Amino acid sequence: MSLVENWQGYLVSQTDSSTQIFSPWKLNGAAVFGYDSDYTTLAISLLRRLASEEKTLVVSEVDKQVSKQILFAATNTVEGENGLTISCGKDASVIAFTGEISLVEVPISNMVEIDSEIYHGINHAWQDESNEKNISQGAYVSGQQYDESLESRLSLIAQEHDMLIWPRRQMDDQGNKISENNVRIKPEGKITSWTKLSAAGAPSEFAIRAPILGGISTVMVQTTDGPNGVFLLADDQDLTPQIGDSVEIVVRRLYAQEGLMRYGAKAIINNRS
């Protein structure tokens, strides 16, 4: 059996020709997605894992269940021949391989049983939220506006201009145009402040899911490279954040609007279990 490692809140296992990523949750003996994950978020973390090992990220084929636009924006992957094939499994997993597929055993024993009631509640909530007929009372971020900052949002692309500027802006405080000198900031940092909003205090985009989760947590993070950001916490069910906690920035589902899933950066506390 191949070694199973934790990676960005997921489980990763490798063979010589493939790498497979799994949701860490199970229900009644079967792997299931967590509260804000799907095939796209798994695929992003998988490619980030491979990129961290400095493998060439050329992708030839992407499973239709993965949003290609989001995957490429979040990982700076290029499309080309003789590259990786990204394929989705039935067991809340995604595999990246070249040549022959080589599946690993599903690491059920490493998975944690998810609360059944919350799991079903969240799934229904996502279905309701994703329905095109569900006109959200949430803040309207149009498709164009969302796409304009997609790389900044998913890949933490900043501008180098005396200091790193993130999210991107047009001019500095002296009125000088900021060049498109793009730098990817490291997806890590420390919590400088945090709050947990009660379900009643959460924005209306989260109105369906927040009551099920018992509220939502937001952290302010100073990244290792300098810029600050505010992020929703992911995988924080049993954790109370603290100022000074180390976090990793990952990509997860944010909310759905007009039938489209909106993905964004979230923080995972990684210095405590």
Add this chain to the structure above:
Amino acid sequence: MKFNRFNQMLLAVGWFMVDVAIIGAGQTKYGNHHLGMKGMWAEAAGNAFDSVDKDFHPSKIDEAFIGSVAFGGGQLGNTAALLTEHSGMQGKSVRRVENACASSGFALRDAWMAIKSGQADIVVAGGIEKMNDLTPERKRYWLGVSGDTEWERLAGLTFPGTYALMARRYFHEFDSDHDDLVHISVKNHYHGLDNSVAHIRKDVSFEKAQSGFMVADPLTLYDCCPTSDGASCVILAADHVARQYTDTPVWINASAAASDYLALHDRPSITQLLATQLAAKRAYEMAGINPKQVDLAEVHDCFTIAELFATEDLGFAARGEGGLYAREGRGRRNEGNTCINPSGGLKSKGHPLGATGTGQTVEIFKQLRAEVESSRQVRDAQQALSHNVGGSGATCAVHLYGRDRA
């Protein structure tokens, strides 16, 4: 003596400067109001007209600036035209001013500048918001439209969350904890108890405020202002016409405003509001006074931590000592220091977003003329300050007032 070429020339060389007085001020009660927007505005404007000591008619008004977020979206466009036709001001030059919760603070500044420029002699500044006729979902949507939608709201933040981040960081950096905010809450409820126009008139004990329902950790229900319906209106006049309407005008001795990055993550510090500091500095310089000379201040306490910040940013307490100021009760009425929020502030008087700024001015007008309920009169008040903040501090208007001209 409205604008003419001669006055304009004098203005240009600095030989002629108009002073601006408040000759009338009125508002509705804040809270769950039974009236709609037109009725509320007519009531506030009518109260302002009636408060003018000598004969006054709305036909005398040259311009009107009405602050409103247009909460609920019912009348986003041409709000001012719709409202002022219900207060006898048809045909006037009117417009809506929008700067989130600081909308009417900026409307007041615009009105002040209209007179200062020599273009107008009598100008109305007002504000209005109807907030409690919406479904909870729609209300929550509108409560979060003034932050950085793309980056803060989608990270789960509405204003309770934003101010909670500021509060927790402040407690981390300075010798302060949540009990300091409890002191602010208790004081403001005490101040608002006898205010007949306040939304929440109840005495709140320290223990009760300490154990409130958690809204956005560490802020509880007792740290958050209510969502209120309300309208407010003040009438400004140039010095050369003010005495036609009253022998006891209140003078606006300074008007200043500033802005800051909208999103918290773009600011170098989240434990102070730069826009407040900039606006306050400009205002004190303009009026030629210092913070110690201010007898009372209506400050923007949308959350108790916002009052703590204001205490420091406006210069009433040193940096890091806003908590101590609250703990020692130095903002309490008639206790020797600057009285902070004698009306009860947003916490007790209420916060009808667009109406709040000029609502603060209504309180100051009445305090400086000794016209509030005697039980809550700030003794011998000569100088006052209003501080109106938009959102989490991206915009701020500060005004200084006196019984005498600066």
